[in-house]
Amino acid sequence: MAEGGGDRQHPQNLQGILRMAVEAGSASDEPAPSEPMSEERKAWLREALADVCKGQMDEVEQMKECLEILRREGSKVREGEEEEEEEEQEEMEGALELLSELCENLDNARDLMVLGGLDLCLSQCLFHPQSGVRWRAAQLIASCAQNMPEVQCYLLGQGALLRLLQLTDTDPHPTVRVKALYAVSCLVREQEAGLQAFLSHDGFSVLMRGMQSDNEKLRTKSAFLLLNLLTAHPEHRDTVLSMGMVQQLVSVLRSPHSSFHEHVLGALCCLVDDCARGVRDSQNPALGLEELLNNKAKELKGREECQEELEFCERLLSTCFRGQPPEDNGMDR
Structure with missing residues (x-):
């Protein structure tokens, strides 16, 4: 056990956080304060920590609202009203963009998985008729999967890689293909289970065809991923x-x-x-x-x-x- 007690419990509430902060201050290399912390100082620290916790809660609430938009708009029956459809598409695209931004924070990426957001992306957004929704969904998956083994394994278990390879290979919109390949990269680089799934789905053939496409970005990303995989896995x-x-x-x-x-x-x-x-x-x-x-x-x-x-x-x-x-x-x- 490491010195200092490896089994120490993390605080579960704001008061516990405050106590830990005070203890950490007392245990520092600086001379101990001659007087206990004033009530004014304690109040300030409580408020600062509350703001931090509130900010995190606000982000979770934002994600829930975004998912509500995606579920609501995705379940509507289309009746051919072009103006209304454009507005709904913009709402979905905005929700996906905000989620991608929030999920650059790894804690938020994990929370999105728990909230069912990744399932929603896989079952609905990646199949959406509008390319703007499809590529933003692929971007969101990439944001969540990057450097997150827990999320990577979950997505692989849900069959995300096959769908992303299909989009890379056959989607009619170039941006969808590029973003889907980016998500593929996030699932297979430095991820043994992802690499095995990539091999089982003939992923190298997808890269070969990507390099032969007329899309400069897709050619570049396909060649770069091929080089990366061959360098890391000569076997x-x-x-x-x-x-x-x-x-x-x-x-x-x-x-x-x-x-x-x-x-x-x-x-x-x-x-x-x-x-x-x-x-x-x-x-x-x-x-x-x-x-x-x-x-x-x-x-x-x-x-x-x-x-x-x-x-x-x-x-x-x-x-x-x-x-x-x-x-x-x-x-x-």
């Missing part, structure tokens, strides 16, 4: 190679130059480093990768903002076309 490299990912990435590199090519080249480096199969795939003459990399290197030379991209090109050329092929470790077949 899944063979799964990605078996999908023909090297060929797909080289195809993407042949598109007009874009900043996201840096992530694509980084992902290729992950696939060839100490990996015989990845090198063999890259050396396929039909890909023409060596010539492509040499041309890119010439184009990028001298451009300070492209320094890392140039280093990736040089690394790929050195690994695949200028050095000895790596030994096959048995995992790359």
Whole structure:
């Protein structure tokens, strides 16, 4: 047990908080006060702490009001009155935006889960006919899931990842696709259960298609997530190679130059480093990768903002076309 008593109970009310604050002040390194705390000082501290507690309660009440709006507007039967529908949509969008802002506070994110807000998002808002509601719902899920294992596990248990991958892959509105992928990222990065669900739903194929879309933001975020996952989880490299990912990435590199090519080249480096199969795939003459990399290197030379991209090109050329092929470790077949 840590010195000082690891089993000490946290205060359950304002008076307990006040007592703990006074005790903490007395136990500090400063000399003990010569006189007990005055009633005026106690009153001031009570008021300050009450304001803090009230602020937290106010936020919970705000979340409840937002959820009431979402439930009310989401349950209405549409009768084709355009002006009324626009007003209802604006209310829902405003409620989702406020919830996202409030749930940057991790305590609020947990409270929203307890209040049923995440269930409402999954069952109703992500399926809403208006794209403005769908993307704000995905944004809210991302806000709640970020750095919150408890919320991540709950969302995964409710099947959120599959729906978010579907939105990323097929939604007709570009912003919905981008926000859904952001939420996917919040559920799978540094989250083993999320990564396993991602694999079971063929998530790497979704990223591949995202990189081939005409949406610049989606291409960039898809390539960045692929690079992040391959860097953090090289054990899944063979799964990605078996999908023909090297060929797909080289195809993407042949598109007009874009900043996201840096992530694509980084992902290729992950696939060839100490990996015989990845090198063999890259050396396929039909890909023409060596010539492509040499041309890119010439184009990028001298451009300070492209320094890392140039280093990736040089690394790929050195690994695949200028050095000895790596030994096959048995995992790359």
